[in-house]
Amino acid sequence: MTKNPSPTRKKIIRTASLSWSLYAFLGGQLKFLNQYYEMMTIGSYNKEVEPLVEKEGIRSVYIPIERTISPIKDLVSIYRLYRTFKKEKPFLVHSMTPKAGLVSMLAAYLARVPKRAHSFTGLIFPTKTGMMRKVLITTDRLICRFATHIFPEGQGVKKDLEQHKVTSKPLKVIANGSIRGLDLEHFDPKMYGSKDNLQLRADYGVLPGDFVFVFVGRLVNDKGLNELVVAFNKVSEQHPDAKLLLVGSDEGESDFLPKATWNVIKSNKQIIEAGHQWDVRPFLAASDSFVFPSYREGFPNVVLEAGAMGLPSIVTDINGSNEIIIENFNGTIIPSQNSIALENAMRIFLKQRDMVKKMATNCRKHIAEKYPREYVWQEVLNEYRKIEMEDLR
Structure with missing residues (x-):
């Protein structure tokens, strides 16, 4: 695993609808990445997140993000995210979860964040029909419209995005699919x-x-x-x-x-x-x-x-x-x-x-x-470094 962090760390902001899900889902990964980039998280607050934030040692900003469609609250979330991105000036915003992806990618686009990535950790529309299916596909297309980098979690998700023509942009599966990996010492x-x-x-x-x-x-x-x-x-x-x-x-x-x-x-x-x-x-x-x-x-x-x-x-x-x-x-x-x-x-x-x-x-x-988590962490870091170097080529 790489042990040579950059002397000057660029900022990356990870977003999800609920801050807790970032820390619980990516346990240890944020702390690892913080050695190389100034990591920061944004999402809705709940009290369960506090000990996880302290454990990871990552700065967290709490902005309410509704999980369901709520036009007025969504506009408020977009505005607050936009203001935060303008203030923090990250080189990359990386979202996961559908609603956080939509509002984060749009706000980051408006704030002129250079790089905007979204991880599709699962797709809902393949099991839906009618109007709901159309709404969900449109949402995913908008996420991809404003994102510069799209990471499907697994080949199956990638295939669904391609078959349903959600985007024509390149799709990159990191590592062997899992975006978190597994702690093999814990699950033994x-x-x-x-x-x-x-x-x-x-x-x-x-x-x-x-x-x-x-x-x-x-x-x-x-x-x-x-x-x-x-x-x-x-x-x-x-x-x-x-x-x-x-x-x-x-x-x-x-x-x-x-x-x-x-x-x-x-x-x-x-x-x-x-x-x-x-x-x-x-x-x-x-x-x-x-x-x-x-x-x-x-x-x-x-x-x-x-x-x-x-x-x-x-x-x-x-x-x-x-x-x-x-x-x-x-x-x-x-x-x-x-x-x-x-x-x-x-x-x-x-x-x-x-x-x-x-x-x-x-x-x-x-x-x-x-699927060891250390391997996944290193592959995520490698991907961030590739994104960082794109404009220098």
């Missing part, structure tokens, strides 16, 4: 011994010989929970040793699961609700397979985390997931929104446990080779 199965895993399983009523499928994420429709519950409910009828561990909640969500799905979750004794957990590592370590039937993602970090913890995954054929998982090497890929395919995949995992164990030996090595 060796931290959890067999006694720890057996105790956690016992705490949730799981027997030593049971096969545990674990899901980690928001308990909402878009994450494929309906298909997962339908599929597992059928699987559990013939496999009393199968368990489904749900780690997550729907608190603060609007995409609520239907009552019928909740009825099955509550009535099937082989489905275990662990609720929201700040630390998901013990649950991954105590499980046998990860299952993630999401409808859409940019580059799902939870699939990286499961792989680093040695779990073969059953994932849907969507952006990101189908780049991390290699068929029959570290998991299997099934069609999205297909409960029958999911049911069949779970049955295969239950019947061919030696195959699952063999795939498990490949999981962590695969993640360690392609």
Whole structure:
């Protein structure tokens, strides 16, 4: 990793709708980059961000940015961003999240910031229809119109941007797709011994010989929970040793699961609700397979985390997931929104446990080779340096 920071640091401002998401999502990366550039962040304030700002040692300016369409508030955000950019004079503004991308890129363009970059960490429009789809595509086109550099998170996102003609500008995927990478020292199965895993399983009523499928994420429709519950409910009828561990909640969500799905979750004794957990590592370590039937993602970090913890995954054929998982090497890929395919995949995992164990030996090595966070940080730094040198060529 490069150890020679520039003697005079140029300023880079990173923006997101919520400041907390920048620090939580890019943990450690901002601090690393601050050795070479004067890093600064802008986004909406919440009290949870304060200890993260202190830990990273990065200056943060709080400007409210609405996540939904709000014309008057959006104009206020653009004006405040414009004033801040004029005052701070960064050579680069780099945004992520759709709404922050729109207002940041426009404000930076108006403020004559030389370089303006946006990271597409996921696209919403591919799963929408009608007027909403048109609005979302138009928003993404405007972001690209005002950005000078566009970074899709993964080849799938890049392909969608190209196929839907969102922009004709060059698209650059940094590193192997993930814009944050993974802390392999933090996600390490060796931290959890067999006694720890057996105790956690016992705490949730799981027997030593049971096969545990674990899901980690928001308990909402878009994450494929309906298909997962339908599929597992059928699987559990013939496999009393199968368990489904749900780690997550729907608190603060609007995409609520239907009552019928909740009825099955509550009535099937082989489905275990662990609720929201700040630390998901013990649950991954105590499980046998990860299952993630999401409808859409940019580059799902939870699939990286499961792989680093040695779990073969059953994932849907969507952006990101189908780049991390290699068929029959570290998991299997099934069609999205297909409960029958999911049911069949779970049955295969239950019947061919030696195959699952063999795939498990490949999981962590695969993640360690392609997605260590230090590698991603260095690639982001390299990209910033290329942008900085463009006008000198």
